[in-house]
Amino acid sequence: MRFFLIGYPLGHSMSPFLHGLFLDQIGQRGTYELKELIPETFNDQIRALKQSGYSGFNITIPYKVDIMPFLDVIDPQAKAIGAVNTVVIKDGCWTGYNTDGAGYVQSLKYHYPQLFRPSSRFLVLGAGGASRGIVHALNNETCAAITISNRTVEKAATIINALPPKKDYQAISFSEAEATLDQYDAIINTTSLGMEPNVDTQAIHLNRLKQGAVVSDIVYKPFVTALIREAMSKGADVHHGHEMLVYQAALAFELWTGYNVDARPVIEAFETKLKL
Structure with a gap:
């Protein structure tokens, strides 16, 4: 082989x-x-x-x-x-x-099966290829709401518009995501922000993080990204990027x-x- x-x-x-x-x-x-x-x-x-x-x-x-x-x-x-x-x-x-999106969903579901219920709300950060795959895979699950946040909202809306019009979807900016963060059960970073060598960068801050929310980052180098570090400092459950890979x-x-x-x-x- x-x-x-x-x-x-x-x-x-x-x-x-x-x-x-x-x-x-x-x-x-x-x-x-x-x-x-x-x-x-x-x-x-x-x-x-x-x-x-x-x-x-x-x-x-x-x-x-x-x-x-x-x-x-x-x-x-x-x-x-x-x-x-x-x-x-x-x-x-x-x-x-x-296999990117399906692999991601399998890795998240292994640790946090409770997220995959109709009442869950997912916030996906970024609107690139990784975001597209993950959003499509989430769409195949039972989660009721998916929001895509991106610096350019129009790019996030392009992904939303390609999905079947059967669930609660929206596209918002990073600043809007920060302001409404307490609405989400899972925050998933699909951007390259925080990847080596720019380890101190992150798409949003987690000041309004909902208690019990899961923070996931598909970046795996470094193992603990700036976003994951902030989530851990707030006592949140986290999900590391190497598992998706x-x-x-x-x-x-x-x-x-x-x-x-x-x-x-x-x-x-x-x-x-x-x-x-």
């Missing part, structure tokens, strides 16, 4: 470590390579990979949309999200999927191999590595 990851740049990627542990779980030998594709020659490099003998690959920034014209089949959910992070190769056919990788691995692997021991090993 041979897998790879495309993106630019890729020096920071932990995917080979994670998929190596999944291969160990199923007792199979395989490889997971990093292929850093230069934007100027992306099209030619992808066409060359079409002739390769791999079993599948992942896609990360900035190619989750760019890869789509090269696919033979796109899963309906990935098409609705408008981005692909996993490609299965079978008999020369490239089929695209998106592992769960989405596990879903991709299952699509490639048919094996349903256990994400929990991989999360523990990954957490230990991040804290070194």
Whole structure:
């Protein structure tokens, strides 16, 4: 079994470590390579990979949309999200999927199943590709209300407008999110704010945080972001970003191999590595 990851740049990627542990779980030998594709020659490099003998690959920034014209089949959910992070190769056919949002929801639900009830209100910070995937996955759950907050409200509204008009959705600014924070049961940061090296940045402050709310940040370097640190100082429940990465990788691995692997021991090993 041979897998790879495309993106630019890729020096920071932990995917080979994670998929190596999944291969160990199923007792199979395989490889997971990093292929850093230069934007100027992306099209030619992808066409060359079409002739390769791999079993599948992942896609990360900035190619989750760019890869789509090269696919033979796109899963309906990935098409609705408008981005692909996993490609299965079978008999020369490239089929695209998106496991980001589903992986995130699995990781959150493992710790906080009580959030997935009709009365819950979710606040999603950011309106990029990660936000789009997570919002679509939340939309498939029972949560009644999803609000997307972004510096540019129009960009958040674009995601809202692409969803089925069956639930309570709205798009607001970061300042509006801060002012109404006590309305939300879960706050999910999907922006890159707080990521190394800009570790002191965060989208909003949590002065009006509702008691019992969960604060989640998909940034995993540093392990404790500025947003998570502020949430912990207020005694809030928190959810760290490395778990989403592992769960989405596990879903991709299952699509490639048919094996349903256990994400929990991989999360523990990954957490230990991040804290070194």
